[in-house]
Amino acid sequence: MSRLAALVCLGLLAWSRAVAASVDFKLVDARGHPVPDAVVSLVPLDPAAPATAASRRPVEIEQVKQEFLPYVTPVLVGTTVSFPNRDTEQHHVYSLSDAKKFEFPLYKPGMAEKVVFDRPGVVAIGCNVHDWMIAYVVVLETPLFAKSDDDGAARVADVPPGHYRAEVWQPRLDKPATREVTIAADSPAPLAFTLPLKRDLRIHRPVESGGGYK
Amino acid sequence: MSVFRLFRFRRLSIRLLVILLGLIFAALATTQKLVSHYNDQTAREHAATNLDLGARVYQEAARQRIENLAGNASLMSGDYTVRQLLLKPEIDRQTLGSLLRSYTQRINSPVIALLDPKGDLLANSDETMANENVGPFQYLIEHAGDDPPETSGFSYLNGRLHVLVVVPLYAPIPHVAAWFGLAFPIDRAFAEKIKDISRLEVTFVSIDDVTRPRVLATTLDASAAGLVAQSVVANLRAPERIKTLDLPGGRYVTLFKPQDMLAEAPVTVVLQRPLSVELAAAREVENYIMLISLAALAVATLAALWIARGISQPVQQLAAHTRVVAAGDYATRLHLDRVDELGQLATAFNAMSEGLAERDRVRDLLDKNVSPEVAAQLMRDGGAALGGEEREVTILFSDLRGFTTLSEKLPPRELLTLLNRYLDRMSAAIEAHGGVIDKFIGDAIMALFGAPVAQSDAADRALAAALAMERALVGLNAELAAEGRPPLGIGVGVNTARVVAGNIGSHRRLNYSVIGDGVNVASRLESLTRTVAYRTNIVTSAATVAACRRTSSPPSGLLSPDSSLLIPTFRPLGPVRVKGRAEPVEIFAVG
Ligand SMILES: [Cu+2]
Numbered sequence: 001m002s003r004l005a006a007l008v009c010l011g012l013l014a015w016s017r018a019v020a021a022s023v024d025f026k027l028v029d030a031r032g033h034p035v036p037d038a039v040v041s042l043v044p045l046d047p048a049a050p051a052t053a054a055s056r057r058p059v060e061i062e063q064v065k066q067e068f069l070p071y072v073t074p075v076l077v078g079t080t081v082s083f084p085n086r087d088t089e090q091h092h093v094y095s096l097s098d099a100k101k102f103e104f105p106l107y108k109p110g111m112a113e114k115v116v117f118d119r120p121g122v123v124a125i126g127c128n129v130h131d132w133m134i135a136y137v138v139v140l141e142t143p144l145f146a147k148s149d150d151d152g153a154a155r156v157a158d159v160p161p162g163h164y165r166a167e168v169w170q171p172r173l174d175k176p177a178t179r180e181v182t183i184a185a186d187s188p189a190p191l192a193f194t195l196p197l198k199r200d201l202r203i204h205r206p207v208e209s210g211g212g213y214k
Numbered sequence: 215m216s217v218f219r220l221f222r223f224r225r226l227s228i229r230l231l232v233i234l235l236g237l238i239f240a241a242l243a244t245t246q247k248l249v250s251h252y253n254d255q256t257a258r259e260h261a262a263t264n265l266d267l268g269a270r271v272y273q274e275a276a277r278q279r280i281e282n283l284a285g286n287a288s289l290m291s292g293d294y295t296v297r298q299l300l301l302k303p304e305i306d307r308q309t310l311g312s313l314l315r316s317y318t319q320r321i322n323s324p325v326i327a328l329l330d331p332k333g334d335l336l337a338n339s340d341e342t343m344a345n346e347n348v349g350p351f352q353y354l355i356e357h358a359g360d361d362p363p364e365t366s367g368f369s370y371l372n373g374r375l376h377v378l379v380v381v382p383l384y385a386p387i388p389h390v391a392a393w394f395g396l397a398f399p400i401d402r403a404f405a406e407k408i409k410d411i412s413r414l415e416v417t418f419v420s421i422d423d424v425t426r427p428r429v430l431a432t433t434l435d436a437s438a439a440g441l442v443a444q445s446v447v448a449n450l451r452a453p454e455r456i457k458t459l460d461l462p463g464g465r466y467v468t469l470f471k472p473q474d475m476l477a478e479a480p481v482t483v484v485l486q487r488p489l490s491v492e493l494a495a496a497r498e499v500e501n502y503i504m505l506i507s508l509a510a511l512a513v514a515t516l517a518a519l520w521i522a523r524g525i526s527q528p529v530q531q532l533a534a535h536t537r538v539v540a541a542g543d544y545a546t547r548l549h550l551d552r553v554d555e556l557g558q559l560a561t562a563f564n565a566m567s568e569g570l571a572e573r574d575r576v577r578d579l580l581d582k583n584v585s586p587e588v589a590a591q592l593m594r595d596g597g598a599a600l601g602g603e604e605r606e607v608t609i610l611f612s613d614l615r616g617f618t619t620l621s622e623k624l625p626p627r628e629l630l631t632l633l634n635r636y637l638d639r640m641s642a643a644i645e646a647h648g649g650v651i652d653k654f655i656g657d658a659i660m661a662l663f664g665a666p667v668a669q670s671d672a673a674d675r676a677l678a679a680a681l682a683m684e685r686a687l688v689g690l691n692a693e694l695a696a697e698g699r700p701p702l703g704i705g706v707g708v709n710t711a712r713v714v715a716g717n718i719g720s721h722r723r724l725n726y727s728v729i730g731d732g733v734n735v736a737s738r739l740e741s742l743t744r745t746v747a748y749r750t751n752i753v754t755s756a757a758t759v760a761a762c763r764r765t766s767s768p769p770s771g772l773l774s775p776d777s778s779l780l781i782p783t784f785r786p787l788g789p790v791r792v793k794g795r796a797e798p799v800e801i802f803a804v805g
Contacts, residue, residue, distance in 0.1 A: 094301065131387055
């Protein structure tokens with residue numbers, strides 16, 4: 001439901017700002033495979049960049065079948081994220097990341113604590129009960145961001161023409177991939193990134209237990 | 215030369231003994247030496263293998279220790295308290311430090327540090343250690359791989375060698391929220407622990423400064439460790455993985471194993487094993503061999519003595535027997551109960567004795583039967599000259615006149631005494647002139663001149679002898695007259711002829727004599743003296759006279775100095791027919 005709402009909102013935005021362009025990202029790894037779960041963003045470099053309307057609609061990271069869902073969530077700084085426990089057992093959600101340190105001890109099913117991510121940075125979220133549970137909240141200062149899908153594609157809409165630093169973050173990257181780009185009014189060519197991904201070091205759960213990382 | 219003189223022995227047995235024992239001793243000594251050498255080599259190889267094993271033990275000990283620490287650190291990273299402390303926006307470093315100190319007890323790691331993901335020190339169990347002292351941890355974090363992320367290495371912390379390991383604190387996996395840095399010192403305790411497992415001496419030597427190698431930890435005493443440190447420097451110049459070192463405690467087979475350090479000069483791990491330990495079993499074997507060798511030498515000595523005696527005793531017997539033979543005893547026989555060369559020698563010796571005895575017997579016989587000259591000639595020439603040859607010989611025959619009537623008057627005993635007295639005088643006269651009595655035939659004498667020893671003046675001698683006999687008889691007759699006996703008369707025939715001279719007789723009894731027509735003629739001439747008309751006691755042939763005249767100079771040399779050669783005068787008696795001879799013989803009376 002929330003995702004649909006977001007899309008409607010983005011659609012309205014696109015309609016209201018006809019002059020802006022849409023920037024497509026195409027992400028592959030060193031072997032040419034599409035890279036999902038990457039956060040792409042455009043950081044304006046022009047000094048007088050036009051202020052963009054900030055979208056701070058609340059976001060959800062739920063706990064289902066002893067997993068965080070979604071795995072990666074990009075948010076604008078100041079966004080409130082709720083962590084509803086839709087599982088049958090307790091969790092102990094925490095983060096030791098500098099960008100946001102928090103914990104929800106004795107986190108029973110049905111509860112939905114909220115956290116405001118007020119500092120930019122990557123926040124790794126885990127559960128003290130289940131070692132394998134992991135989620136990332138990428139807190140960005142720019143509203144021009146998107147998350148890549150299973151095809152490694154991400155689209156940032158309503159990008160005013162101008163100078164930007166395109167950034168790609170992914171959990172398996174040592175450091176974000178960046179590139180300076182100039183966006184014109186017409187629809188520009190997709191930004192292609194080849195990402196040097198590390199091995200996926202998440203704990204592999206047996207598929208029958210509800211997990212199943214690639 | 216003096217060396218060779220040492221090996222000159224008066225006794226064959228000693229020489230044999232020395233040679234045999236020398237060879238056996240050399241063989242045994244060589245064996246011992248070879249075995250010892252082989253054992254030494256084996257011990258070294260064995261020690262080298264042990265050292266390689268020790269090196270693995272050392273590595274395994276370090277690895278296990280690291281793994282242990284890493285495992286403990288992993289558990290520690292899940293500790294709620296540390297997470298609670300890290301959850302605070304502002305980290306309480308003091309509390310964190312004291313927590314880490316309590317961990318040092320819990321996981322038995324002397325040093326525990328907590329560093330943030332970038333490698334900055336958050337807290338340390340050792341408060342004296344500041345951010346700038348934990349460089350090796352930071353180095354490890356920087357070089358940590360992803361899989362597995364904990365890494366380890368050797369480095370110095372506060373100037374002491376440590377094994378370090380960094381272990382991530384995940385929040386959650388695989389997100390690294392912090393790093394644990396753990397370290398344990400490479401000290402004597404660690405070295406002793408490796409020694410306990412590997413039974414090797416362990417020394418860690420730093421050679422940052424080649425002039426001052428530093429012993430970091432050792433199981434040896436200080437002086438030995440100092441030498442080991444020096445050897446590490448020496449080994450840098452001439453690298454050798456395994457060496458034998460002489461230390462105060464004995465010889466050590468030594469292995470040098472460079473231990474890589476984190477961005478620092480390598481530390482050398484020296485593993486050693488005393489050679490004596492390796493050699494213990496081998497030495498026991500060598501002692502057994504030595505005992506066996508000594509026993510073998512003793513047995514060999516007895517055997518050599520026995521062999522030497524076996525050779526020298528019969529040789530001594532032979533020598534003794536030689537002396538017996540030299541003393542003239544040819545009757546004693548040497549009895550060696552052997553079939554070998556010495557036995558053959560004894561047999562040959564006995565045969566020689568027998569030969570000598572035979573020769574003696576022959577000589578005895580000759581002495582009695584032939585004149586000394588003939589005997590001498592026989593002994594000299596071995597009888598070869600007497601084998602039979604034709605030569606000119608002057609033969610003298612004499613006969614006693616009136617012996618028949620005398621034999622009727624005298625008793626046999628007196629007769630024989632008288633006859634011998636007569637023959638003695640005659641023989642003396644003949645021999646004095648170089649004649650050889652060939653034989654006595656009853657009262658007759660046959661004598662030879664010029665045989666067996668050739669004489670150029672044989673005829674002169676014979677005639678002179680005949681005259682001497684005549685004169686000797688005059689002397690004898692005077693004696694007989696004084697005794698009141700009747701005088702004796704004599705007749706002598708002398709002839710010179712070519713006759714065959716040689717040994718005549720059976721193989722059992724041989725006589726040197728001459729045969730031929732000339733002998734008969736001489737006998738005939740003697741008979742002719744009975745012819746009264748000739749008025750002579752001595753008749754000779756023209757051949758003798760001719761031979762006599764051939765020699766102008768008087769004979770000398772063979773005559774004894776006191777006897778002077780009588781010069782004969784000849785009175786022709788005319789030709790006479792001699793029995794068995796076709797030609798008449800011209801005869802002469804000799805006076
Ligand atoms: Cu959980």
